Amino acid sequence: MGCNSCSTGKDGQPKGCRNNGTCGTDSCNKLTVFDWLSNMTLPAGQEPFNCVEVRFKNSRKEYFKNTENLTLSIGDIVATEASPGHDVGMVTLTGELVRIQMKKKKVKEDSEQVKKVYRKASQKDIDIWQKSRDREEDIKVRSRELAIRLGLQMKISDIEFQGDGSKATFYYTAEERVDFRQLIKDMAKSFSIRIEMRQIGYRQEAARLGGIGSCGRELCCSTWLTDFRSVSTAAARYQQLSLNPQKLAGQCGKLKCCLNYELDTYQDALKEFPRTDTKLYTEKGKAVCQKTDIFKGVMWFAYEGEWMNWHKITAQQANEIIELNKAKKPVASLEEYALELEEDTKVDFENVVGQDSLTRFDKPKRSKRNNRNKNKRRNKNNKNRAQKK
Incomplete structure (x- = not known):
């Protein structure tokens, strides 16, 4: 996921488009859908689907009717219907694939949820929109201070301004019900905007904020996962x-x-494996499962009272013993079925990159002072021998 402006620079450092998820190519956005129908033409006489998918801040997406028959493509900034006023978002999907997405998310075309696209956003609309988004971080900090001052057990995680700057939606998480009526009054008085509080779950919070998982990749919920x-x-x-x-x-x-x-x-x-609580009955005694390796298809059993001695058999052999137990046929011992544990613990390392030996520091080096003393003694002895001669 990365557009041309997000690619690596000449010095190896990432450039970064600095658009914070509003890149025009729609390749570095959250929850991007690949339009695999973009190169296909419609049959003669069929009109294109009149709904488009519009993405707002972070992962919020909605569907709108193109009643004005505007020529819209992915990456266009549009002004959409909102209550009250209008909102500004970016078109992320057009054409027949929108119909499939709406059917998948159970959104009907003639429902009241599907509002209208007013127009393509003008420069004035974009300036107001950007100015409102620049206020979000400062207002988030101040709103958290107001919530702490009122002693509310809630966390305001994100703020989203409407495109015209008249309304702001505050997303928060809380474990219990919160009475935030006084908080709304204080925030409306301090910020002079309409306030809407929306509670979200912890997974929705992670999806909105994004981040890097333990696997080293971006969070699935913020890039492609939509159903939790x-x-x-x-x-x-x-x-x-x-x-x-x-x-x-x-x-x-x-x-x-x-x-x-x-x-x-x-x-x-695991359907090919017996249950781990199933005991194997042999003439030597009962055997209990200790460990299972699904990838290798083997199991380890130990006799009751001999817990330190494990016997390795395959899942197929374990099923055979269970069938023999059901038929009440005697089984001598697990040793007849056990596999020999042949584990090669010896590891050979080769010096393929020209590294020095790991034992080069084992032998202590002689100091230069000792070498000098030895040289002096050797010279002195040589002089004495020469004088005697």
């Missing part, structure tokens, strides 16, 4: 991950959404 499915600790158990909240939680404080990505694959793979 519930994530449970069972997803971590299926994938045999340690239940460490610090590692499993994302920046929102909830379990990471990526725990669900490979969950179906793990569940399909």
